[in-house]
Amino acid sequence: MPFLVWVVIYFIIRPPKRGRKWIRAILIGILALLAAPFLLLGFAFGGIRGVIGAIIEFFFASGIGVFGLAAFLSWRLAKPFGAIFDGGDEPPEAAPFYHIANLRRKQAKYKEAMALIEQQLKLL
Numbered sequence: 001m002p003f004l005v006w007v008v009i010y011f012i013i014r015p016p017k018r019g020r021k022w023i024r025a026i027l028i029g030i031l032a033l034l035a036a037p038f039l040l041l042g043f044a045f046g047g048i049r050g051v052i053g054a055i056i057e058f059f060f061a062s063g064i065g066v067f068g069l070a071a072f073l074s075w076r077l078a079k080p081f082g083a084i085f086d087g088g089d090e091p092p093e094a095a096p097f098y099h100i101a102n103l104r105r106k107q108a109k110y111k112e113a114m115a116l117i118e119q120q121l122k123l124l
Helices: 002-013 020-061 064-086 099-106 110-123
Strands: none
Touching: 002 020, 099 110
């Protein structure tokens, strides 16, 4: 059952290009049928509180809660260390790109090199 729940949720989030609405509706129905025993038992034994507990139980029984929690925690713990290597979420500072101008200068095309440098400085 956990694998089936994962497959259904994956295709609800990313349905095929053709017939998206129909496929999504059918898969939500399948997910509701898979969750129905949990919800009915929860309601029978605890009312609304039982339904809330049943939803939590369904997520953990299908592995969504466990793997989702593990993925979230690992992301939150690894993000600062990854930012050391990739710079984090901040975009890089704008800097002029002089490589082509240097190439033109080495080819003795000084006017083209100056034009490229001026163009790069205007972009900043």
